[in-house]
Structure formats: C-alpha cells, structure tokens
Amino acid sequence: MEKTSVVYRQRFKRRARRVARRVLPFMASLFMATPLASPVLNSKVKAASVETKLPSNQELQTAFYNQRTHKLYEEMALESQGLRFEVFEKALTGYLNLQTEGRLSNEKQLLTVVDFELPSTEKRLWVLDLAAKQVKFHTLVAHGHNSGEDVATTFSNQNESNMSSLGFYVTQDEYIGKHGRSLKLDGMDEGFNTNALERSVVMHGADYVSEDFIKQNGRLGRSLGCPALPMDQKDEIIEAVNGGTCLFLSGADQSYSSKYLNQDVAINALLSSNS
Template sequence: MNRRAFTRLALSGAGLAALSPSMAAAALADVTDGTPQVPLPRPVPLVPGTGINLELLDRARAALDRHGPAFALRDRVALADFAMASKAMRFHIVDLIDGRTSSYLVSHGRGSDPDHSGWLQHFSNVPDSLATSAGAYKTGQIYDGVHGAAMRLIGLDPMNSNAEARAIVIHGAAYATEDHIARWGKLGRSEGCLAVAPHILPQVLGMLGPGRLVYADKITAA
C-alpha cells in the first residue's frame, strides 16, 4: 500500500479521531492537494474501545520528539495512564506502525496513594517517597533482581530524573493481578515501580525491550 492510500485509510473512522487536530488537518491536505507535502508521522488507526487517552498518546509522541537522540527504537511506546483506577487496564503498549494495542494492569506507588484508595493522588520524584513519578522514561537493561526478571527505567524528565537512583523498574508482582482485584477491588501498591502481573511480565518485557519510550502521566478534565 502506498503512502497516499495508507493516509486515506487512516482518515476513515477511528483513524482520523486518533490524530491531533494539527496532524488531521495536515493529513487532509495531503489527500486533497495534489502538490507534494512534508512527510507526516505515520498515523495510528486506533481500534475504538481501547480506552487510550489520545492526549496522553500525543504527549508521548511529543516526548519521542523532545528526547529524539535517546530513542533508536520509535516503533512502539508504552503509556501508563494514572488518571484511571488501579483496577483498570491502564498500561497500554501501542504499535505506532500498525496501530495495534495491548493493555494491562499496572500498579502505582504507595506514596502516591497513601490512603490506598486505588487511585493515584500525586506523583513524586523524591527519594524514599515510595511514589510513582510522571514523565518520559527510556527502557533499560533487563536483569534478574529481588522480584525476578525486571527492566530498568531511565528517567528523562526533571520530574522523574531520580528513577535510576530510586531503582524504579518494571517488575512482576502478585498484587498486580486480576485475582487481587477480585479479592480487594483494586491492585496493591508498589514502592514507585510499575508492577504488572507476573504471568504477563515476559510479554511486556518482550514487546518493549531496551531502548523504547514509557510515558506516565495523569490527565484529567479541566
């Protein structure tokens, strides 16, 4: 499929909704104007019902551009949507080439939710805060640690710059499972790490691998 045909396909249905207003306008111009256009970022035709916050995806795309030299791999990103309750599938891995998405449970830090409400209340980058940090991360080395297999996260923004010093990683935990939600109605809390269910950890680590973007934020209505 050539680029013009792909753009027309992306502009149908959810494809157009997945684009930011500026990207949509540029894509429409590319379809209707016969003159050559500046190459566009490849549109992501998201499947309706994925639950992905498009503003969060836009922020992740902006982070890829902002930290461009840090990322040799730009085909896939992970979004941690902490505006959602911990019982929701709020950790999304998005393929920026073909638009496929996979969503998982993910915990937040106990320092971000001191009353254990199941909702992240605030972020922190402070050592020993036991809180989750917002911002752009680069996935690092996969290693075997106290939780078993885990992936290091390198904080790239001022609000998560202490991630390595705080040992913020992606790891598996029994408190980040569907069974835990069935019993307690919410996930347990980490010490600031992005904890996922142990049985899906290999899939998450395999899809991300070292050198990709993980973007965490909480976007709420004004």
C-alpha cells in the same frame, strides 16, 4: 554562515510548501462544510469589507500535526481500548521529541503509555507498535504505595517517597533482582523522574497485580514506586519494550511539565519522515 543561512531558508520554504500541499485541501474541506452564519445577501455585502486571511505556516503545520495524530489514533482504534486522545497526543509528542534527540532505538518503534488518572481496577497500560499501528499489550499496572489508594493522585521524584513519578522514560537493560526479571527505566524529565535509576524504579512483575487481587481487595496492590505488571505478562512485555523504547506515565498533576512536549519538534519529525 551566509551560505548556511540561505540553505536553511530554502529548506524551510520547501518544507512549508509540502505542509501547504498536505493541509490546504483539509482546511478547504472544513471551510466548505461549515454552514453560513448569516444570509447570503448580508455575506456578499460584508465580503467587500472583510480582507481574506490565509492561514499562517504555523497554523498549517499545527493542522497537519493534529490531522496526522487523530488519524493514527483512529487507525489504532485506541478510543475503544480506553486510551484517551489527550493522553495519546502527549505521549506521541514526547516520543517524537525523544526520537529527534536520538535517545530511542531505531529498531523498535514502540510507545508504552500509562494513564494514572484511571483507577487501578482498569487496564491502564498500553504498549503501542507505531510501525504496525497495533496495540501489542493492554493490561493492568500498579502505582506507588504513597501515590494513592485506587487512584494515583500524588507523585514524587524523591528517594524513599514510595510514590510513582510522572513523565517520559527510556527503557534500559534487563536484570534479575528481588522481583525476578526486571527492566531499568531512565527518567528524562528533570525534577519529575530523573531519580528513577537511583530509586530503583523499574518495570517488574508482582502477584498483587491481578484480577484475583482486585476481586479480593477492591483494587490492585501497590509498589514502592515501580510500574508493576501482572506476573503472567511481565516477561512478554519486558522482552518487547527493553533496550531504548519510550514509556510515558501520565497523571493528574498540574505542576508537571516537560521539554519533550514541544509540538514544533514533533511536527518537524513528522515532516521529515514524509519528505
């Protein structure tokens, strides 16, 4: 046990040094870019009585994670495609947590994000290829009938609720059901979406998910809780995301929480990928 502890401490120190090398230049540039808050003379007088405080290892790691997340968000031009940064950050954190647990496919680095705070008339589903740093799909998606009219505001994990369920999912196998080609979804968040398989909450196509339906009705049609897709895109999307990729359904529910939103785990995953 003593040898294991020593090895762990050595690994931790090496990791901390790697983070410091990456983040300290970034922190220094921020410091140099900040205008002085008081005259130089006063600053010199105060400097003698103020002890310089270096950022902690945790602060360095957090700065590193925030920098990497913002950089990826910008490289993929996600703001211009309507994906809010705060939603993307949560989705990426969960993706990295699930990846760390070995729940995701090693062959597909795909992250599907749905923002149910947007109205159904807007394209609010994105399939992100994190390896290629590209948006593979950006399209419409329906929410559950009892979750709301144009905007989903109420969510449930209960059987026969006909509501959408928030949280992280891992895609499973395809099958042919009453909606044709469909994709099983395994909910990961206890109390929020873990009844998805029992409820038959799946990804499938629907005629009521289209621009024509919006023109006629002022909103999309609604499902029984499934994230339903446009018929002309459902085959391509299901083909792309099946077999162990991450899906995150985000919505305005203050009660929602997830163990997969652990930023420390996500930071370690990024550090490991750069070691």
